[in-house]
Structures are given as C-alpha cells and as structure tokens.
Amino acid sequence: DTEVTQTPKHLVMGMTNKKSLKCEQHMGHRAMYWYKQKAKKPPELMFVYSYEKLSINESVPSRFSPECPNSSLLNLHLHALQPEDSALYLCASSQDRVAGAFYEQYFGPGTRLTVT
Amino acid sequence: ILNVEQSPQSLHVQEGDSTNFTCSFPSSNFYALHWYRWETAKSPEALFVMTLNGDEKKKGRISATLNTKEGYSYLYIKGSQPEDSATYLCAFGHGGGTSYGKLTFGQGTILTVHP
Numbered sequence: 237d238t239e240v241t242q243t244p245k246h247l248v249m250g251m252t253n254k255k256s257l258k259c260e261q262h263m264g265h266r267a268m269y270w271y272k273q274k275a276k277k278p279p280e281l282m283f284v285y286s287y288e289k290l291s292i293n294e295s296v297p298s299r300f301s302p303e304c305p306n307s308s309l310l311n312l313h314l315h316a317l318q319p320e321d322s323a324l325y326l327c328a329s330s331q332d333r334v335a336g337a338f339y340e341q342y343f344g345p346g347t348r349l350t351v352t
Numbered sequence: 353i354l355n356v357e358q359s360p361q362s363l364h365v366q367e368g369d370s371t372n373f374t375c376s377f378p379s380s381n382f383y384a385l386h387w388y389r390w391e392t393a394k395s396p397e398a399l400f401v402m403t404l405n406g407d408e409k410k411k412g413r414i415s416a417t418l419n420t421k422e423g424y425s426y427l428y429i430k431g432s433q434p435e436d437s438a439t440y441l442c443a444f445g446h447g448g449g450t451s452y453g454k455l456t457f458g459q460g461t462i463l464t465v466h467p
Contacts (some may be wrong), residue, residue, distance in 0.1 A: 240395065267453055278356075278457035279396075279442065292454060326396070336453030337445040338384050340398030 237262055240344035248258050248350045251317060257347045259310040259327030267291075267333040268310040269341065270302060271326040279326055285310060286333040317351045326350050354378060356444050358458035365432050372428045373461040375442030379423035384445030386455060387416055387427055391438045394432050399427075401445070423426070432465040 240261045249255050259268065267286045271279040285304040290292035299321075301313040310327055327344040330336035357376045377385065389400040400409040405420040413430045423425050429436055439462050443455040 269453070276459075278459050279455075281454055281456075284453050286453070291452075292450065330453065333453035334447070337447045337451075337456070338401065338403060340386065340401050341455065342398075343388075343391070343396040344372045 238342055240327055240329055240342050242325075242344035242347050244347060245345070245350045246350075248352060249314065249317065250352055251319070253317075254313070255313045256314065257312040257325055257327075257349075259312075259344055260308055260328040261342065262308055263329065263342065264307075265329035265342070266307060267332055267336050268304060269328040269336070270310070271328065272310055273324045273326060273346070274322075276280075283312075284333060284336070291333055311330045314349075317349075318352050322350045354444060354446075356442060356456050356458040358440075358442055358461050360461060361450070361459065362462040364464045366467060367432060369432050370428065371432055371463065371467075372426050373440060373463075375425045375427070375444075375458055377423050377425075377444045377458075379421060380412045382407050382423075382444075383399045383435070383447030385418055385420075385425050386442045386443040386445055387425070388443065389438045390441060390460070394418060396441065399440075429463070432463075434465045434467050437463055437465045 270282040273279040283302045288304045303311040324346040326346045328341040330341045370413040388396040402418040431448040439460040441460045443457045445452040
C-alpha cells in the first residue's frame with residue numbers, strides 16, 4: 237500500500253474556529269511532511285517530522301500547530317487562521333528524512349482549506 | 353533563498369507530438385533533483401529522482417536528463433497522449449545538516465495534450 241490519505245478533502249472555517257487536518261500512511265515511513273500550496277504557486281514546505289519528532293519548522297506562524305501522535309499519523313491543528321491561509325495543504329511521507337531528499341516522497345491528495 | 357525555475361509555464365501540444373521542458377536550479381550544494389507529475393484532483397506522483405551529473409532516467413515514454421554542473425534538468429515526453437496532461441513539477445532535494453528531507457519546488461509546467 238503506497239497510499240497517503242488526507243482528511244477532510246475540503247474544509248471551510250471561520251477565523252475563530254479550531255479545526256484539524258489529518259494525514260495517514262501505512263508504508264512504515266518514518267518521515268512525514270506538511271506542505272502548503274496557494275493557487276499558481278509551488279508547494280512550500282511547512283514542517284518535517286522525523287521519527288515522530290519535529291525536525292524542520294519553516295518559520296510557520298503559531299496558528300498552525302503540527303502533531304505526530306505515532307509513526308503513521310500526522311495532524312495539523314488550525315486556530316485563529318486568516319483568510320490568506322486559504323490554500324491546499326498537502327501531506328507527504330518518505331522512508332526517513334535523509335531518504336526524503338534522495339528518494340521520492342509520497343504525497344496525499346491534499347485538503348482544500350477556505351478561511352472565511 | 354533557493355530558486356528553482358521551470359519553463360515554459362504552460363504548453364499545449366497535439367496528441368502524438370513530442371515535447372520537453374526545463375528545470376533550472378543552483379549548481380552549488382546540489383544533492384538531488386526530483387520530478388513529479390500532478391494530475392488535477394490527484395496526488396503528486398514521483399516520476400524520477402536523479403542525483404548524479406549526467407543521469408538519464410526513463411519510464412515508458414517519459415525520460416529525464418540531469419546536468420548538475422550547469423544546473424538544469426530536461427524532461428522529455430515522446431508521443432504525447434491526452435492522459436499525459438498534468439502539471440509537471442521539479443524539486444531540488446536538500447541534503448546536509450538540518451535541511452535533509454526538504455524539497456524546494458519549481459512553479460511547474462502545465463501540459464495540455466489535445467486529441
């Protein structure tokens with residue numbers, strides 16, 4: 237099974253809401269990633285988890301809070317977002333963090349987030 | 353800030369045409385170059401990962417070359433089919449120190465193959 241699943245597919249939230257995005261993989265990968273993609277722009281890395289520990293935070297605002305409860309699951313908790321945070325949020329995984337540079341990353345289909 | 357540039361931004365071809373596009377990246381501190389295909393409403397899917405200067409990789413009608421000394425990679429599609437319509441993304445794979453695992457993507461080339 238080489239699938240990365242993400243839920244929900246679509247999410248609309250107000251600026252005062254708290255919501256979470258979920259990502260799951262069952263490939264035994266030990267590195268997991270969150271990317272943000274705005275329209276007509278390339279995906280931008282937000283966070284990298286390696287062996288369930290946060291390894292890279294690309295200076296993401298604290299209103300985005302990642303969590304890796306176990307090696308298969310990655311969450312992104314959202315609170316007090318702004319309309320400019322509306323984007324496609326992609327999750328990816330790789331065998332480990334070093335492999336993520338030198339081997340392919342496996343991507344989920346993304347969650348389309350709209351902040352109103 | 354590391355710049356990864358792709359050209360052209362979009363391309364329309366007829367079924368059966370062969371086509372190619374370019375990815376440019378900094379030649380210093382090179383570790384790996386990834387190509388992904390991203391069809392609408394689907395997940396980005398890896399095509400190739402190349403690490404060595406002069407690498408050539410092939411998957412069916414799609415092939416890619418890598419020149420790390422001058423900082424570019426070409427992706428070729430032979431005999432384009434409508435199902436090849438997608439956005440093709442290249443990404444610079446970072447290595448070393450705290451950057452392992454980081455991919456910096458280009459803007460992508462949107463390919464449309466007309467029947």
